Amino acid sequence: MAIINYIEKHLKTFTVKPHKHYDWEIIYVTEGVGTIETADKHIIEYKKGETICIPPNLQHVNNSSLGFKNIHLTIEDWNPPIKEPLLIPSSDLSKDFCSVLKLTYRYFHQFSAEHPINLAYTNTVEAFLNTLIKQSDSANITQIIIHEIINHYTDSKFDLEKAYQLVPLSKEHIRKLFIKEHGISPSKFLFQKRLTLAKQLLSKKEDGYLRINEIAETCGFDDHAYFCRVFKKETGFTPNEFQLKLLENNKIYTPPPSKNE
Numbered sequence: 001m002a003i004i005n006y007i008e009k010h011l012k013t014f015t016v017k018p019h020k021h022y023d024w025e026i027i028y029v030t031e032g033v034g035t036i037e038t039a040d041k042h043i044i045e046y047k048k049g050e051t052i053c054i055p056p057n058l059q060h061v062n063n064s065s066l067g068f069k070n071i072h073l074t075i076e077d078w079n080p081p082i083k084e085p086l087l088i089p090s091s092d093l094s095k096d097f098c099s100v101l102k103l104t105y106r107y108f109h110q111f112s113a114e115h116p117i118n119l120a121y122t123n124t125v126e127a128f129l130n131t132l133i134k135q136s137d138s139a140n141i142t143q144i145i146i147h148e149i150i151n152h153y154t155d156s157k158f159d160l161e162k163a164y165q166l167v168p169l170s171k172e173h174i175r176k177l178f179i180k181e182h183g184i185s186p187s188k189f190l191f192q193k194r195l196t197l198a199k200q201l202l203s204k205k206e207d208g209y210l211r212i213n214e215i216a217e218t219c220g221f222d223d224h225a226y227f228c229r230v231f232k233k234e235t236g237f238t239p240n241e242f243q244l245k246l247l248e249n250n251k252i253y254t255p256p257p258s259k260n261e
Helices: 092-107 116-152 160-164 171-182 186-202 210-219 225-235 240-251
Strands: 001-018 024-038 043-047 051-054 060-075 084-086
Touching: 001 024, 001 084, 001 116, 024 084, 043 060, 043 084, 060 092, 060 116, 084 116, 092 116, 092 171, 092 186, 116 171, 116 186, 160 171, 160 186, 171 186, 186 210, 186 225, 186 240, 210 225, 225 240
Parallel strands: none
Antiparallel strands: 001 060, 024 043, 024 051, 024 060, 051 084
16 A cells, blocks of 8 residues: 655755655645756756656756755655656646645644555545546647647648657547547647637728638638638638628627618
8 A cells, every 4th residue: 555654845945966765756846947867867857836756766866046846755655657757747637736735744744654644645645646647648649739730720731640740659549649638639629729710810800800711811721612611510600791790799890871871
């Protein structure tokens, strides 16, 4: 059974000299940025909100030119599905993990490590770590794809295949991970980014506003007819109808005078 045998905090710190632990060390960064370098030359650059897992008996040094703060602990008899140092990115789950660590720190310094409260918190910390590690694998992969899409989605020449090639996994495996993580496929995510931008541009009625074909091109659609067709399929309106409806609702649109006027 896993048990936390040590937990402390670093207040504003710039350097932690080379050291190692007999058990896994877990570091949650509460403030600042820095670098951890291990004896085998593994370099981890970290920032606030991230978690670092250091394997047993691996010497490492922690340096920060601006200073850092953290909560760090060692956990005995924990057998994670990793063997190498791991940086876990910040997420909503890791923020909750920080809250758990703060409570674990408080009670560890009130009761013995074997106290029922501390054993319960050890189980909770272990469950969080296992979940964070599992999520970080797929999250890191999907974030590479998202980063490429966000940087290039307005380019009609952007080829999603190039994003897939950045990850050393099969396209189908990446696609499945992406759907599991985000609920839609990468191609659908790309399409939604383009469609969202198109809606934003269609809602503007200003001097020099873009024409429909210009909006299509700006949003990464190189075929005006295709843009109109998929836009209506997704929204129920043609781009022109969508624009007029928005302008009417916002009282920006002035209808043409009737024949009786």
